[in-house]
Each structure stands twice: as structure tokens, then as C-alpha cells.
Amino acid sequence: MGIRFGEFVLETESRELLRAGREVRLGPKAFELLEFLVSRRPRALSKFQIRDRLWPRTTVSESTLASVVSELRSALGDEARRPRFVRTVYGFGYAFCGEASEAGRAVAAAGTDGARFGIVWHAREIGLPDGETIIGRGSDCGVRIDQPDVSRHHARIRIEEDAASIEDLGSKNGTCVSGKAVQGLTSLWDGAEIIVGSEPLLFRVCGASRSTRTGKRRG
Numbered sequence: 001m002g003i004r005f006g007e008f009v010l011e012t013e014s015r016e017l018l019r020a021g022r023e024v025r026l027g028p029k030a031f032e033l034l035e036f037l038v039s040r041r042p043r044a045l046s047k048f049q050i051r052d053r054l055w056p057r058t059t060v061s062e063s064t065l066a067s068v069v070s071e072l073r074s075a076l077g078d079e080a081r082r083p084r085f086v087r088t089v090y091g092f093g094y095a096f097c098g099e100a101s102e103a104g105r106a107v108a109a110a111g112t113d114g115a116r117f118g119i120v121w122h123a124r125e126i127g128l129p130d131g132e133t134i135i136g137r138g139s140d141c142g143v144r145i146d147q148p149d150v151s152r153h154h155a156r157i158r159i160e161e162d163a164a165s166i167e168d169l170g171s172k173n174g175t176c177v178s179g180k181a182v183q184g185l186t187s188l189w190d191g192a193e194i195i196v197g198s199e200p201l202l203f204r205v206c207g208a209s210r211s212t213r214t215g216k217r218r219g
Contacts, residue, residue, distance in 0.1 A: 003038055005100040006084060006132045007142045008076065010038055017075065019140050029054050030072040037086065037096035044087075044095040069094060077140060077153075084132075099158065101130045117164055119143055119157075119194075120202040133157045134169075135196055149173045149197035155182070164188040164203070173197040 002011040002018075009018040012035055017024040026034070036053050037045065051060055054068070069086065072078075078085050087097040117128040119135075126143050133142035136154040145154075151171035158165050165185045168175040175182040176195040188194075190205035 003100050004129055004131055005038070005098045006076075007134055007140055010034060024075050026075050027068075027071055029068045030075065033068055033072055034096075037094060038100060041096040041098075041100060044089045044093055046093040048093075050093060099131045099160065116162075116206055117159055118204045118206060120204060121145065121199070125204070128157060128159060128164075130159045133159075135201075136169075136171075143201075145196065145199050147197060147199055150199060151197075154196045155194075157188070158185070164205075166194065171196070 002009045004010075007019055008024070010016075011018065015031060017026050017031065017034065032054050033050065036050065047062070047065060051065060054065075073080065073083075073086055076085050080088055083097055085096060085098040087095045089095055116130075119126045119128060121143070128142075134153050134156050135141060135143040135145065135150075136152050137144065137146045137150045138152040141153065143157075149172075151169070151173070153169045154171040155166055155168050155175045158167070165187050166175065166177065166182060167185050168182045174197075177186050177188065178193050180186075188203045190203070192203040194201040194203055
């Protein structure tokens with residue numbers, strides 16, 4: 001079974017990294033590094049442990065490992081200074097810092113029946129998986145809104161158990177929930193009105209999940 005994190009699914013058996021159902025090219029060492037970090041999350045792994053796993057009984061330089069880490073971050077659209085997935089533990093090694101869950105528990109495609117939560121945009125309903133979903137106009141976003149006033153990575157919705165929240169990702173035109181600017185993590189509830197740029201979205205809690213703790217509506 002795959003592991004879902006953000007907009008990605010890591011399929012360990014088929015050795016694939018998928019984004020929105022499409023394979024992301026990743027070299028064998030970068031894939032092994034991702035698999036190792038995810039399997040030990042959130043534990044930090046030393047450079048020695050990583051080198052021993054990726055290059056057993058072989059001596060490699062620090063720059064070789066750094067190159068593999070750079071390749072992995074590039075494939076994930078991650079940044080060392082503001083990591084979403086791969087965190088540098090200075091003077092020690094690396095750790096996987098993203099929220100991850102079994103892909104079988106999440107919705108595989110937008111609008112698929114069975115989602116516990118969803119976003120409605122222009123009468124289109126998009127299912128939200130557990131974990132993190134990025135809203136933006138980038139092709140790698142789980143909720144893609146291709147509008148000029150929407151940033152490439154505009155906002156992030158986080159689903160943890162039965163709680164839902166949203167945060168702005170430093171977008172140019174901001175994110176609002178029920179008329180209030182989003183600053184930090186903001187709780188979502190069934191019927192919450194979200195504005196990204198100037199695009200209106202509606203957050204929905206599906207079926208029996210309506211009684212779950214998704215935050216209380218703020219007057």
C-alpha cells in the first residue's frame with residue numbers, strides 16, 4: 001500500500017513516486033532516501049545511517065549525499081530553508097517532517113466518492129484526502145485553480161483525523177475564511193467560505209462526518 005503526503009503518493013512495492021496520478025522522475029538513490037526517511041518518520045536519521053543504507057560497504061563523500069538530497073528536494077518542490085517534507089538536522093542528518101498516511105485511506109482522485117471532506121469550486125466538487133492538500137495554480141496542486149490572481153502554491157488544507165484547517169503559503173493576494181484573513185492555521189467547518197485571491201471556494205464535510213470536530217463557525 002502506498003504512503004500519501006501532500007500531493008504525492010509513494011508506492012514502495014512498484015517503486016514509484018506519483019503526483020496527481022503521474023509519475024515523478026526520481027533516481028534510484030533519491031527514491032531509496034525518500035523511502036528510508038518516510039519509513040522512519042518522524043525520527044531524524046544520521047548521515048552515517050543514510051550512507052550505510054544507500055551505499056552499504058562503500059565509502060562516499062558528504063557531497064554525494066548532499067547531491068541526492070538536493071535531487072529529492074527538487075522532485076518534491078521542497079526548499080531547505082522552508083521544508084515541507086525533508087528537514088535538515090544540522091550537524092547530524094535529515095528527517096521527514098511532512099504529514100503522511102496510508103494512501104488507501106485517502107481519496108485517490110478529485111471528486112471521487114467516499115471523501116470525508118471536499119472543496120466546491122464553480123459547482124465542481126473536489127475530494128480532499130487525509131493529510132495535506134495544496135491549493136494553487138501549479139500543475140502539482142491537489143486543488144488546481146488556474147487563475148492569474150492565485151499563486152502557484154497559494155494555501156494548504158490539512159486534514160488530521162476529524163479536524164480540518166487551512167493556512168496561507170505566503171500568497172500574493174492572500175486567503176480568507178468567512179471574510180477574515182488567514183494568519184497561521186485557521187480551523188474549517190462545514191459550509192466555511194474560503195477566498196483564495198478572488199476565487200470563492202466552499203468547504204464541505206461529507207456524510208456522517210458532519211458531526212466531527214472541524215472547528216466552530218465564528219460569528
